[in-house]
Amino acid sequence: MSSLSASAADLPLFPDPALPLRKRVDDLLERLTLDERLAMLHQYAPAVPRLGVDSFRTGSEALHGVSWLGLATVFPQAVGLGASWDENLVRRVAEAVSVELRAFHRHRPPMTAPDRAPNSLQSWAPVLNLLRDPRWGRNEEGYSEDPVHTARVGEAFCRGLSGDHPTYLRTAPVLKHFLAYNNEDDRCTSSSALRPRVLHEYDLAAFRPVVASGAATGAMAAYNLVNGRPCHVSPLIETELRRWARPTGHELFVVSDAEAPSNLVDMEYYFDNHAESHGAALKAGIDSFTDHGEDSATVVGRLREALERGLIAEADVDRAIRRQLELRFRLGEFDPELDPYAGIGAEVIDSPEHRALAREAATESVVLLKNDGLLPLDPARTPRIAVIGPLADTLFEDWYSGTMPYQVGVAAGLSAALGAEVVRTEGNDRIALRSRTTGEPLGKTSFEVTDWGRDRLTLRDTGTGRYLTLKEDATLVADQELIKSWFVQETFHLEPAEDGTVLLRSVHTGRYAAVDPADGRVTVTADTPEAAEPWERELLHDGAAEARAAAEAADVAVVVLGNHPMVNGRETEDRVDTALPRAQEALLRTVTAVRPETALVVMSSYPYAVDWADEHLPAVLWTSHGGQETGNALADVLLGGAEPAGRLPQTWYRGDDQLPEPLDYDIIKAGWTYQYHRAAPLYPFGHGLSYTEFDYRGLRLSRPSVAQDGEVEVTVTLTNSGRRAGSEVVQLYVRALDARYEAPRQRLADFTKVGLEPGESRELTFRLPAERLAHWDVITGAFAVDPGDYEITVARSAEHPVLTAPLTVTGPAPASRVVVDRRTLAVDFDDHTDIDIVDASRTDGDAVTPADPARPATLVFGGVDLSGAVRVEAEIARAEAGAGRARLELRSGDLLLADLDIPVTGHQHTWATVRADFTAPPAGVHDLRLTLHGGFRLAAFGLRSSATA
Known part of the structure; x- marks a missing residue:
């Protein structure tokens, strides 16, 4: 809250709420000294007491609840909210999160820098990165693999965060992470290669509608590079993000x-020094530097040096500070008496209303993947229920979770719903690790062992339930109640040795446990197996046998498997596959062998390949880590008190499906997501079953054809033909037939979630603008709707069409591609082989280079009119000579048109133009193929006619 000093009390402009926002911002900006403005560029902006300006800090984490600030309501992970397909619900969740963040801002001390700024009202959420690869370590943070779905859910979350007041924001949503960020391995140095179609149709498409709607107030640049250029100096910040926002x-x-x-x-070595890098980031559009923690001096010093060296101007500083001040005015900082949200009290945190909403959100996000009649469970017919598995009655927090005020696990939720105890067992072995040297058990105790995949285990003290952890002094102590730290020290390998013993190895350090023979002290200090202590692994309790006995004694088993959000897939760590942990898969098979009436609940941050379960079990469900009410929500669904209303927000691939390489961001060529993947999935995007039945009928279009700038209404009638109330997610897909480009197999155009009583019908109408059929035309550098035939499909999922209707788009046919006497960008190809996309300069432009200089790379430009061409000119850069001849070859079919030698230009950003006459002048419309041999870059080319050669 601002409190003007006496000397500033009579300031005429910026404190006056009656004045236009721009005038207030400009006035305050003019009153700040240059040093004060530079200091405000750091995340921790200091106060300016002489003007009554308080300290300010950017960023509070609020992805699915207020994070890191103490007890707060924890809602389902973002991927779980995405599974609800319910924009209204997501908006209400975000509203609850923002209300609690307001309470933390006003009533709770900050967790860091208590003397510098209160908890920020800038919410670093939502995450709009698309879930292209389910192995992404941060999969839990995104909503969907589809840009339309992600944008709709993301906009709803933003509107819930910001509130409805026309002047003041409840909190200020920041979209993460711009752009094309979907891998953790080498995330700070890897580059996402985005051809223009993928850039505009996919990655930008998730951000564009949210920004253009005015729902977002900010964005965060991503760690990675795009086309060889770090996102923090990307021209897309200005040319796309801010361009979309301008009309708002x-x-x-x-x-x-x-x-x-x-x-x-x-890490990236993109600039020679920090003054250059920070200056370039500021000019590219970064307004606040989250760097060096609370140490503002280092960052501000770098920016001051950039200013002194002429790398930036005061106008660049002012532009960034103006944006910050505008946000602070909108958050009510300077008008506490008018701020409609200033009176929110601490009582809203974990309020009864928010608990009820947490339960509703967790329930709506449960997806029923398979059901052969086992569900919903009838307690009268199956009174004895066994809940089995490592997540049977345990909930976990992820890195961006708040601290749960309470936890209701699956077994506890079922027990409460039934009014009776259920049998529960995690199915974990209980072991002792006895030192071969001393004969003493490790920690003087025994441990329950849980397998989280890739042979990564956690060991919990059977007496206290606390995790064995590696301390800074390399000792081992079982004292951790919760695994939630940046460097996870609670995971270990038990590696078999030749003599039947095992070696205990830390996953984090890679070192082995050793025992000092003098005093028996155990430290994780051995670098080799030979120096490690051998441990006798003594089985004290057989977890699988206990699970088998529980299943045999029950009428039905509920097996709860999945991941720990901090192990094997998290920020800084991708998964290597989608397989269930081996011990978890074995436990499931053990239970199913004695109790065929088994329902599998997968509680996870991402998809798993559960092929065996789908083939052998009568029921399979999925939920994300759903927060404090997870157990109550699952009990409601398992027992039929609530419908399974969720639908998958991403494809679940089969275990034997050879997924593309994680760093291949070309969804078209690689075959990512339901739009382009060729193999049949295990469970498709949009899939989810219900306990009732829905019938679709009467699909009709308002007109059979539409102009390229027109629209059509799509109407269908939905009926609940079952015996229960339920909800259906009606999904509208579009597909281009006989397209001149490689079109998606299906593409989501719209969706709506509808709740119906038994026997109730409702007519639904979707407005379908022709622009929803558009593709990015590399010839014109803009979106285009081609004339021709399209298919409109109403579906239950991307692989389950129900009704289809034809639609014709009318208009002039696109002309052949003209490349003669015109500059054509190399990235505007129609197809490619073995290429990489890189930066043409540090500030803008893209180029193409062979992914491997030892292997030729090919670009294909389709339907090119070559008439009149007699010469080619190519813009190339070649840093240094390599092995073999570097050359560019042009062909039309089997006809060699030109073969150009590529000289050394001295630097990858130093460009030259090379020319060659055609050996045989072509004529007519053909495909043009350019083949790059050797390590050089191609930015553009042009064919010249005799008139210009």
């Missing part, structure tokens, strides 16, 4: 990710 009347406040500005030099 507000600019986006763009923040860096943590330490990313320093990475521009320290």
Whole structure:
């Protein structure tokens, strides 16, 4: 809250709420000294007491609840919210999160820098990165693999965060992470290669509608590079993000990710020094530097040096500070008496209303993947229920979770719903690790062992339930109640030795446990197996046998498997596959062998390949880590008190499906997501079953054809033909037939979630603008709706069409591609082989280079009119000579048109033009193929006619 000093009390402009926002911002900006403005570029902006300006900090984590600030309501993970397909619900969840964040801002001390700024009202959420690869370590943070779905859910979350007041924001949502960020391995140095179609149709498409709607107030740049250029100096911040925002009347406040500005030099080597890198980031559009923690001096010093060296101007500083000040005015900082949200009290945190909403959200996100009649469970017919598995009655927090005020696990939820105890067992072995040297058990205790995959185990003290952890002094102590730290020290390998013993190895350090023979002290200090202590693994309790006995004694078993959000897939760590942990898969098979009436509940941050379960079990469900009410929500669904209303927000692939390489971001060529993947999935995007039945009839279009700039209404009648009330997600897909480009197999155009009573019908109408049929035309550099035939499908999922209707788009046919006497960008190809997309300069432009200089790379430009061409000119850069001849070859079919030698230009950003006459001048429309041999870059080419050659 601002409190004007006496000397500033009579300031005439910026404190006056009656004045236009722009005038207030400009006035305050003019009153700040240059040093004060520079200081405000750091995440921790200091106060300016002489003007009554308080300290300010960018960023509070609020992805699915207020994070890191103490007890707060924890809602389902973002991927779980995405599974609800319910924009109204997501908006209400975000509203609850923002209300609690307001309470933390006003009533709770900050967790860091208590003397510098209160808890920020800038919400670093939602995450709009698309879930292209289910192995992404941060899969839990995104909503969907589809840009339309992600944008709709993301906009709803933003509107819930910001509130409905026309002047003041409840909190300020920041979209993460711009752009094309979907891998953790080498995330700070890897580059996402985006051809223009993928850039505009896929990655930008998730951000564009949210920004253009005015729902977002900011964005965070991503760690990775795109086309060889770090996102923190990407021209797309200005040419796309801010261009979309301009019509809304507000600019986006763009923040860096943590330490990313320093990475521009320290890890990416993109700039020679930090003054250059920070200056370039500021000019590219970064307004606030999240770097060096609370140490503002280092960052501000770098920016001051950039200013002194002429790398930036005061106008660049002012532009960033103006955006920050505008946001602070909108958050009510300077008008506490008018701020409609200033009176929110601490009582809203974990309020009864928010608990009820948490339960509703967790329930709506449960997806029924398979059901052969086992569900819903009838307690009268199956009174004895066994809940089995490592997540049977345990809930976990992820890195961006708040601290759960309470936890209701699956077994507890079922027990409460039934009014009776259920049998529960995690199915874990209980072991002792006895030192061969001393004969003493490790920690003087025994441990329950849980397999989280890739032979990564956690060991919990059977007496206290606390995790064995590796301490800074290399000792081992079982004292951790919760695994939630940046460097996870609670996971271990038990590696078999030749003599039947095992070696205990830390996953984090890679070192082995050793025993000092003098005093018996155990430390994790051995670098080799030979120096490690051999441990006798003594089985004290057989977890599988206990699970088998529980299943045999029950009428039905509920097996709860999945992941720990901090192990095997998390920020900084991708998964290597989609397989269930081996011990979990074995436990499931053990239970099913004695109790065929088994329902599998997968509680996870991402999809698993559960092929065996789908083939052998009568029921399979999925939920994300659903927060504090997970157990109550699952009990409601399992027992039929609630419908399974969720639908998958991403494809679940089969275990034997050879997924593309994680760093292949070309969804078209690689075959990512339901749009382009060729193999049949285990469970498709949009899939989810219900306990009732829905019938679709009467699909009709308002007209059979539409102009390229027109629209059509799509109407269908939905009926609940079953005996229960339920909800259905009606999904509308479009498909281009006989397209001149490689079109998606299906593409989501719209959706709606509808609740119906038994026997109730409702007519639904979708407005389908022709622009929903558009593709990015590399010839014109804009979206285009081609004339021709399309198919409109109403479906239950991407692989389950129900009704289809034809639609014809009318208009002039696209002309052949003209490349003669015209500059054509190399990235505007129609197809490619073995290429990489790189930066043409540090500031803008893309180029193409062979992915491997030892292997030729090919670009294909389809339907090119070559008439009149007699010469080719190519813009190339070649840093140094390599092995063999570097050359560019042009062909039309089997006809060699030109073969150009590529000289050394001295630097990858130093460009030259090479020319060659055609050996045989072509004529007519043909495909043009350019083949790059050797390590050089191609930015553009042009064919010249005799008139210009």
